[in-house]
Structure formats: structure tokens, C-alpha cells
Amino acid sequence: MDLDFITGIGWRDVVLVLAAMVGVYLVLSLMRLFQVVGKRRDGEKREAKRRLSGWEIYPPQEARVTPQVPPSVPVASEPDFARELAKSNTEVELERLRRESAQLREEVARLAEEIALLKATRNVSPLYNEAMTLAQQGMPAAGIAGHCGISIGEAELVASLARSGSEFERQERGEERDERHTDTGNRFHG
Structure with a gap:
């Protein structure tokens, strides 16, 4: 059906x-x-x-309900709110930039150390590259000699070169900084 x-x-x-x-x-x-x-x-x-x-x-319905605010608490006006909002946004941005700056400083310091190591090893014979690297890392001469298979005298010489190279680099950077920030007045003005 x-x-x-x-x-x-x-x-x-x-x-x-x-x-x-x-x-x-x-x-x-x-x-x-x-x-x-x-x-x-x-x-x-x-x-x-x-x-x-x-x-x-x-x-309107929103105007009929008045907020209950204690008299001791001032109600912020719109310009004050906008100013505070802009201030907080600026503070957040400033904090972000500070963190980025700190990260960049760490990165620059790490790269400066690597450059110093590369400069030191560049002037050394390829036979002593590993010994120079170990000396720059602070290993004692006996440890370098045992690890690299060289005499203790050679290891002491490499360690001495590594120390003097790093001291020379620090001194060179200090002199460059001094030259940039001070004027000796010994220049010829003609």
C-alpha cells in the first residue's frame, strides 16, 4: 500500500x-x-x-546598569587607558628587544672566541693544530704531549704560544678600543 x-x-x-x-x-x-x-x-x-x-x-539597557565602583578607586578615562596600553605595548617590545640583544651579545662572544682559535691555529703548523686547540682549551702540557704524541717540551712551547696568542689578542682589542674612545692629540694638524 x-x-x-x-x-x-x-x-x-x-x-x-x-x-x-x-x-x-x-x-x-x-x-x-x-x-x-x-x-x-x-x-x-x-x-x-x-x-x-x-x-x-x-x-539603552547598558546605561541603566551602573557599575559599582568604590569611591576611592578612580575610573580611568579613555585617553589614560590608551596611554597605558601604548606604554605596556612599548614595555613588552622593549623587553623583547633586550632579550634579542642579550642573545646577539652571546653569539658575538662565541664567534669572537672561535675567530681567536682560528687565528691562533692558522699560524701553527698543521702537525700542531690539535695540540694548539687543546692548549687554548686549557689542557696542561703533559696532557697535550700524551694526547698528541709529541714531547713535553713541544707541548710546553705550544701551550706558551697559545697563552701569548690569547694575551696578544686581548691586548690588541684593548688598544683598538682605547684608540676609538680617546684622542691622544699627537696628530699633525696642518
């Missing part, structure tokens, strides 16, 4: 039912749209009356 009912419905009936459903949907949508537009117009009319008269006839 159910099959007779389903087979009795044609395409024309299905299209008519769908058209009726679309029509009902459109009518309901238009009604909701008119309600929204009507509420907006009522709100605009109330706002216009309030502005013209200087009095609020129907205050």
Missing part, C-alpha cells in the same frame, strides 16, 4: 511541494528582516530624540 502512495506522487507534485516550502521560507525571512529594520529605526528615533532634547527618554 505504501508503494501505491509513493508511485502515485509525480514530479509535478514534488516540485509544487518544494516551491511551497521555498515560499514559506522566503515569507519568514522577509518578516524577520522587517523586524530587524523596524528595531533599528526605533533605536535611531530614540537616539535622535535623546540628542535633540538633551535628555534620555528611554536609556
